[in-house]
Amino acid sequence: MSREPSYPDDAPVDPPAGAPSPDRATKADSNRTRHIVTGAAIGIGSAALVAALLYASRSRRTPRA
Numbered sequence: 001m002s003r004e005p006s007y008p009d010d011a012p013v014d015p016p017a018g019a020p021s022p023d024r025a026t027k028a029d030s031n032r033t034r035h036i037v038t039g040a041a042i043g044i045g046s047a048a049l050v051a052a053l054l055y056a057s058r059s060r061r062t063p064r065a
Helices: 022-058
Strands: none
Touching: none
């Protein structure tokens, strides 16, 4: 079941109070997508940096006999 109520086709229904207008919703979705992509890029970059530091420190260790 969906969370949105369904209404008959001939019944006029106004949008809920406080709902963003369609033009504002598009801009908010765009900003949200941009923030998600930015967060993912920061997370991937951080993981790559940590991996590089761990790999670089391997050469400084003494070899095991």
